[in-house]
Amino acid sequence: MAFDLTVLVPYLGQLADGALLTAEACFFAVLGSFVCGTLAAFAATSAEPGLRRIAGAYTGLFRNIPFIVQLFFFYFGLPEIGLYIDAFTTGCIALSIAGGAYAADVLRAGILSVDPGVVEAAKVSGLTRLATFRLIVLPIALRASVRPLGSVFINLILTSSILSTITLNELTGAAKIVASTTFRPFEVYFVLLVVYAGLTYLMSLAISLLHRRLNRYMAEG
Amino acid sequence: MIAIEKVGKNFGSTTVLDGVELAIAPGEVVSILGASGSGKSTLIRCINGLETVDAGRITVDGFDVAEKAGLAEARRRSATVFQLFNLYPHMTALENVMLAPTMVLKRPRAEVEAEARALLERVGLAARAEAYPAQLSGGQRQRVGICRALAMKPRYLLLDEVTSALDPEMTAEVLAILAQLAREGTTMLFVTHEIEFARRISTRVVFLEKGRIEVNLPTAEFFSEAGGLANPRIARFLSRMAAPEAAAPLSPAPTDAHEAS
Ligand SMILES: Nc1ncnc2c1ncn2[C@@H]1O[C@H](COP(=O)(O)OP(=O)(O)OP(=O)(O)O)[C@@H](O)[C@H]1O
Ligand SMILES: [Mg+2]
Numbered sequence: 001m002a003f004d005l006t007v008l009v010p011y012l013g014q015l016a017d018g019a020l021l022t023a024e025a026c027f028f029a030v031l032g033s034f035v036c037g038t039l040a041a042f043a044a045t046s047a048e049p050g051l052r053r054i055a056g057a058y059t060g061l062f063r064n065i066p067f068i069v070q071l072f073f074f075y076f077g078l079p080e081i082g083l084y085i086d087a088f089t090t091g092c093i094a095l096s097i098a099g100g101a102y103a104a105d106v107l108r109a110g111i112l113s114v115d116p117g118v119v120e121a122a123k124v125s126g127l128t129r130l131a132t133f134r135l136i137v138l139p140i141a142l143r144a145s146v147r148p149l150g151s152v153f154i155n156l157i158l159t160s161s162i163l164s165t166i167t168l169n170e171l172t173g174a175a176k177i178v179a180s181t182t183f184r185p186f187e188v189y190f191v192l193l194v195v196y197a198g199l200t201y202l203m204s205l206a207i208s209l210l211h212r213r214l215n216r217y218m219a220e221g
Numbered sequence: 222m223i224a225i226e227k228v229g230k231n232f233g234s235t236t237v238l239d240g241v242e243l244a245i246a247p248g249e250v251v252s253i254l255g256a257s258g259s260g261k262s263t264l265i266r267c268i269n270g271l272e273t274v275d276a277g278r279i280t281v282d283g284f285d286v287a288e289k290a291g292l293a294e295a296r297r298r299s300a301t302v303f304q305l306f307n308l309y310p311h312m313t314a315l316e317n318v319m320l321a322p323t324m325v326l327k328r329p330r331a332e333v334e335a336e337a338r339a340l341l342e343r344v345g346l347a348a349r350a351e352a353y354p355a356q357l358s359g360g361q362r363q364r365v366g367i368c369r370a371l372a373m374k375p376r377y378l379l380l381d382e383v384t385s386a387l388d389p390e391m392t393a394e395v396l397a398i399l400a401q402l403a404r405e406g407t408t409m410l411f412v413t414h415e416i417e418f419a420r421r422i423s424t425r426v427v428f429l430e431k432g433r434i435e436v437n438l439p440t441a442e443f444f445s446e447a448g449g450l451a452n453p454r455i456a457r458f459l460s461r462m463a464a465p466e467a468a469a470p471l472s473p474a475p476t477d478a479h480e481a482s
Contacts, residue, residue: 115307117307118307118308118310120303121308121369122309123270124271125369125373126296126373127320127324143311214311217352217355217356218310218353218355
C-alpha cells in the first residue's frame with residue numbers, strides 16, 4: 001500500500017471533530033491549570049505555614065502520580081462513591097489539576113524572583129495582600145514565568161491524548177477509530193502527528209507573543 | 222503626630238533599636254543622621270509596619286501600627302519614598318502614581334488621573350507620564366516615587382536615603398523637590414547622608430547611634446559648637462561626612478558602625 005492521504009478524505013469530518021474536542025479540552029485545561037497553579041503558588045509563597053504545606057502537598061502529590069492513574073481515579077473511581085462526572089468534564093478537571101501542579105512550581109519561582117522592595121512599596125501604600133498579589137506580584141512574576149509556563153501548557157496538549165482512554169473521542173480517540181476502520185494507520189497517525197505539532201506550535205507562538213507583550217519596556221528588572 | 226515610644230527592635234541577638242523616643246509633630250521636618258548600621262532604615266520600617274517592634278509602641282495620629290486596623294489607618298496617613306525607588310516596573314509613571322489612590326482610597330479614576338498628572342507636571346515629568354520605569358533615569362524614577370507617595374495626600378512623608386542611589390546632578394533635582402515640599406509645610410521624616418541639605422530644610426535633627434537617639438535638637442542648635450558639635454561622636458561623624466571622598470580610600474575597612482565605642 002502506497003502512502004496515500006486521499007483515503008482519509010471521507011473521515012476528515014470525524015478527525016476534525018476530534019481535533020476540535022482536543023482544542024476545547026486544552027483550552028479549558030490551560031485556563032484551569034493556570035488558575036490551580038496561581039492559587040497553589042499564592043499559597044506556596046504565603047507567610048502562612050499551613051497554606052504552604054497544603055500547596056507543597058498538592059504539587060508533590062500530583063507531579064508524582066502518572067497522569068493516566070489520576071484520570072482513571074477520577075473517571076472510574078469517583079462514581080464508586082456516587083460522584084458522576086461526564087468524560088469531557090472529568091478530562092478537563094484532571095488535566096487542570098495535574099497541569100496546575102507544574103504551573104504552581106513555575107509561578108512560585110517567578111514570584112520569588114520579584115523584587116521584595118517593589119512588594120514592600122505596594123504594602124506600605126495600603127494595598128491588601130490579595131490586591132498586591134493580583135496587581136503587582138503576579139504580573140511581574142509572569143514576565144519571567146510565561147515561557148516555562150508555555151512548556152507546561154504544551155505538555156498539557158500532549159497529555160490530552162490520554163483522554164482517549166476514558167471514552168473521549170478527541171483527536172487521538174478519533175484517529176484510533178479511523179485507523180481501525182480504514183486499516184491505514186500510517187496515514188492516520190501521520191495526520192495526527194502533524195495536527196499535534198500544529199497545535200503545540202500555535203501554543204508556543206501565543207506564548208512568544210505574550211512574553212513580548214509582558215516584557216515590553218522592561219529592559220531591566 | 223508620629224509618636225515613637227521606647228521602641229526596641231532586635232534581629233536575632235543584635236539590638237538594632239534600643240529605647241527610641243521620638244515625636245514628629247505636623248509641619249516638622251525631622252532629619253535623621255547616623256552612621257551606617259545605626260538603625261535609621263529600621264526605624265522607618267517600624268513606622269510603616271514593614272518591621273514589627275519588639276518593645277515599646279509606635280502610633281501615627283494615635284493609631285497603633287502594631288494593630289491590624291491601626292496599621293491600615295497609619296499607612297493611609299503616611300507615605301514612604303524608598304532609596305531604590307521601588308517603582309512598579311510593569312506600570313507607567315502615571316499608573317504608578319494612580320494605583321494606591323484608586324485601589325486603596327477607592328477614589329474615582331478621572332479625578333485621580335488629573336491629580337496624578339498635575340503631580341508629575343510639578344516635578345517636571347508631565348511629558349514622561351506614559352513612560353515605564355525602565356525608560357526613565359534614576360532621578361526621574363525617584364521623582365515618580367515622590368509623586369506616588371504624594372498622591373495619597375499623606376500627612377507624613379517618610380524618606381529613607383532617597384538620593385543615595387543617584388548621581389550629584391540627579392540628587393540635586395530630587396532635593397529641589399523635597400525643599401519645595403518642606404517650604405510648603407509637608408511633614409517629613411528624612412533619613413539622609415546629605416548633611417548640608419538636612420541643615421537647610423529640617424526643623425530638627427536627630428542623631429542615631431547604635432540604635433539609640435544620641436541627640437534630638439533643633440537644627441540650628443544641632444550644628445552649633447555648644448550644641449550637637451559638642452558631642453565628639455557627632456563632630457567626628459559630621460567631619461567624616463563632609464569629605465567622604467577623601468576619607469574613603471584611606472580607611473582600610475568600613476568601620477562606620479563599630480568605631481566610636
Ligand atoms: N532584616 C534584617 N535581618 C537582620 N539584621 C538586619 C536586618 N535589617 C537590618 N539589620 C541590621 O540592623 C542594623 C541596622 O540596620 P539599618 O538598615 O537600620 O541601618 P541604617 O542606619 O539604615 O544603615 P545605612 O546607613 O547603611 O542604611 C544593621 O546592623 C543591619 O545589619
Ligand atoms: Mg538605611
